[in-house]
Amino acid sequence: MSGTGSERTDRAGASSARSIIDNAGSVFRTRACDILGCEVPVVLAGMGGVARSELVAAVSEAGGYGFLGMVRESPRFIRRQINEVRAATKHDFGVNLIPAATPPAVFEEELKVCIEEKVHSVCLFWDVDPLAIARLRDSGILVVCQVGSLRDAEEALAAGAQILIAQGVEAGGHVRGEEARMRLLAEVLKISGDVPVLVAGGIATGKDFIEVLDHGASGVVLGTALLATRESFAHDYHKQRVVEGSSADTLRTTAFHINWPAGAYVRVLKNSVTEGRHGDPFQPRLQTVGEDFGRALYRFSTDSPLRSTTGDLETMAIYAGEGTGRINDIVPAEERIAGILDEALALRAAASKADASAGEPASPVCYAREADDAYMGFLSHAELVAFLNMLLEAERAGARAAARLAVDLADPAAQAAMRELHANETYCCRLLLDEIAALGELPSPRTGEFYVKLMAVEGNDARVAFLAKGQRWVARKLRETLPKIRADGLHARLTEMLALHETAET
Template sequence: MTLEDGSLRTPLCDLLGCEYPVILAGMGGVARSELAAAVANAGGFPTLGMVREAPSLIASEIGAYRRLSNRPFAVNLIPAATDPDLLDQQIETCLAMEVAVFSFFWDVVPEAIARVKTAGALLLHQVGTLRAAREAEAAGADVLIAQGQDAGGHVHGRTPTFDLLRAVLDTTALSVVASGGISNGKGLARALSFGAQGVQCGTAFLATAESFAHDYHKQRVVTAQGEDTVLTDGFVLNWPKGSVVRVLRNSVTETFGPALMGHDPERIAHKVIARDGLIPRLRQSTDSPLRTTTGDLEQMPLYCGTGAGEIDEIVPAAQRLNTLCAEAQARLASGRQTPVGRT
């Protein structure tokens, strides 16, 4: 892989069938068909965020995506945080609809990996630790997404993105993608110079026109800086105890004071603060505000990575992707990003 000419094409692009080594993170609720298709049609690789969604919605979103784009895509599921019966139905729905790429996250569940691999699908597995990286590779993952603690949303490890990236690269021969706090071309160029074959972006695409996030969430990201985010396990209803997220500070995190960690979901009152149609949304749940959400949006978790300071407006997803890639190409072509690590 040569970087000096500013080329962004890596073997990952050939593996996934995209033009640029930029993956849309499978953000639950946010990365739906409209956003996924916009990223795909602009040359990136899209992931539909379908964590714990009903099989009917998964089928609907896959169908909607295919009406908007004929390019390859992945479906993101989280086996370790999904009821086994629902997970079985989700995977069955995807396989019946000939989904060729899956993206998994959180604890490694070998049985789920084996099922999609046996069906001939490609598997990307996001990991937050070296141990998880080794487990995912041993279970059959094709690509490792090294997610550092700089990422918005659910964060599985406590290592800064580029420290984890270097460590994972040193322990595997698989293609490795960097994720966490990368919102501009400088981050992409740096990741490629380390030896990564691409990056995964969430926050950068959340603040786009096609994102299914609520406009309130998008605007908060646009006005935020990285230091406006915190890591906490206080938004934990619906997920396993101790699950940590990176969110923008709000009135809920302020009530935590210094006790950002150690929240027991069994001891959290179920107080309805918002709704998506007839579906209630609870204070301290993991549900972020979507286009369809009404209620007290300020108290909901506003997922955001430390790269928020690089995002100053809401733009079409294609524009964000094109700008990010152009910046990276310029840095690499000018030699401002000296390649380090593996090539």
Template sequence: MSHSLPNARELAPTPLCQMLRCRYPLILAGMGGVSRHELVIAVTEAGGFGFLGMVREPLSLIRSEVAKVRQGTYRPFGVNLIPAGTDPQLLSRQIDLCIELRVPVVGLFWDVAPEVIARLRAAGIFVVHQVGSVDDALAAQQAGVDALIVQGVEAGGHVRGRQKLEELLASVLLVAQVPVAAAGGITDGRDVARILAQGAQAAVLGTAMVATDESFAHDYHKQRLVRAQACDTILTEDFYINWPPHAAVRVLENSVTHREHGSPCDAERIVIGDEEGRPIYLFSTDSPLRSMTGDYEAMALYAGMGVGGITAVEPAARRIARIVAEAAQACRLAAPPPELSSPVCYAGEFEREANEAVIARLDELLEAERAGARVAMETARQAQSAPLRDLIDAVHRDEVKWCVMLGHAIRELDAAPGSRAGAFYEKAMAIADIHQRLVFLNRGQRWVVRKLRELLPLVNDPAIEQNLTEMLIAHEANIDKVDALRENGDPSASR
């Protein structure tokens, strides 16, 4: 008996969708072992974008999986690799193979590896990096990635950061210069609509896609997900074999997390399963797969905090269609998003006129700081001497810090921060001579100082006032430092 799928035609694509050439802003997480060709084909054919999870996999499997995806769909797809969890020689060969096979997109995770990003970008491959902090997002941007995935602590599997998705996404969006997707606890259309409204350009689905017919996860894992609730998940370092130290994972509680097998710190290697001749060890990061036999209960049963929304194992296309339909409905019911180009209107009709003025000035400063952060980042790359590079890097970190602070201050006043970067960036980067650009950078910092002095008497919130005062002091200090370095005749700051 056939069942009709929900109408999924009303969720508009985002710019990231256009870059990835997918119909809907839904991305299949590149889950190692689980995201194989069947699931990638099902997700991409349903309108999403799919990553093959190929961490530590042999070249023969990567070649085979890529070929099978291409046999099953003409749509673009990606391969997910994890440099920190892979032997360097194998990783190098994996990258060579992705380049040889002309894989359209490569996803990366954990530590930012600029040399890996550079190799992939040089080969014309679109690079996406998943991050768990603002610092990682900035490092990935500086290394040249094309897009970011922000992972909240609610996510299943390996979890890089410790912030809730909503908080981390808000902070990264304030400094992002590339499209941003969001991951962590997203299992239904309401979750998708919420992160799209916040400014993300796609939602990344992990746990929701493990419990599908096409997933390569073992049925034991799928059924445990169906029966679980968010309170059944735990963030632990008990599963550590195959990964760098202190790499936490979110899993369903089991005999390992209950310490029924002792502590992983002083455990010998004990075989609890087999995958086609490869031993599966107790405390390893391997999750139960179709190709495995053994004690599934004691393996890593990855699950995000949205697991309570998973009530059945079903075809991936059906799940995608329902999520899209739910998201479209939630978007229709939501209030229209604010016009980001008009920050004064964010305060709403019930805000006092004085509050509107403060919000507008905060947003003006945010635009300036966002532009200043970009100028500092680009200038640091071009600096030839270590002292200048270190100083401009420090200025860049400060600018990012104040971007995040200003965005949070605007939200504290019940408004939405704008997304624009000031024209200062284009004007500054048009100055080829670094000496002259630093003069212009300090002129911009002095403008910020003047605006802060004008704004402070208008602020009634003590916390915001304190943060703005710290921002003022920091800008004055950075002005003095840049002036001093230029006056000392740094070789990279003058001809």
């Protein structure tokens, strides 16, 4: 029998995807591919709970490289997952572990299993653990370290990391640093030597892929883009939220913190928890909101909903990166990877064609793609820099005002709200500094006059109201200007900034 129509379509799609991957393997092969043993420089992030054997095997079969997300898992479960991947694919893969989020005794057992099973690689995240890196390397296991700052990268290299993953602040899930992926990549490349650097954070398209490779990366790490696939172990609710969401629907928060180091940020899709409808996330009383294989799940926990999860899914951590708005369907992992690579191949071919014809006489017709930004209604370079510096001055003033009010206010809940606002304003300052630097310009050293005006207001209640007015002003300026900004990356970052100020408005 020839099979049903849908089966024939799936087979045809798989054949097409394989052809794209084979072609991309000859165009985009990097040193990371040689070390990892994969065809294309596309790596599956070791997402806890989500990146299990089915997804890891699918990514490996699609020419990429996968990491099992095994944070805080039992040795028995890790061993079973390793064997399931090996039964499904002959390709190499790794295991992702997080010492800082795992009880020491459990982490010791996890390491033992990886060493006993002779896994190809182990990826470590959060604090750099030199002893663990040394043990893995002594056992012949490749060590990959994900870092969020230049300091982390320096420590990982000194400890013996053989591949680095530079995680930009655009990433979903647990986010280590505060720098945009391209800025962090540039910093890490200056010290990495011959150690390949992969990039993670909001990568969802061929354009993203080409951008990081053209700036010296050895590959990309996909999280959210591969969470929304058929083989992912994420709950269907989680996948659908990603498909329906946009980058503006994501935010960084410390609300989901149980089982992780204090003060750790996560990027999630907004829900009733991030909107503050369930009280103080750091209250001492645990509130059960669900269950996973008999294990209680608590509100404000870092657990995300999985296929096996039941309960109040809406209040759980719905991890998603800034690439969310560019993920519009739930497809097989191979199809997702092939789609990204197909777009990247088309962009590379177009660039090659443009280079080849660069010496040809220009047409007298003015095409839209040839017009400069000002002609098309976008901000010019000088206007854009001026706008970003205006925002930077305003955010410095807002951060200073929130810090002062966090001390002056008497109500603990109001103090907590001001501390959260201060964290958001500080984050926005870093965002703006990164973007101004990326434009090759110097940031304004000034703090806006807003702080002086706020301190001239009588009474703390009136000052809080005045601060809210300032948040509305920034949000209005962003809404007015976002349509005039061409660059996708900057547009996404400022859209996130707008979302933070809209939250503050309410």
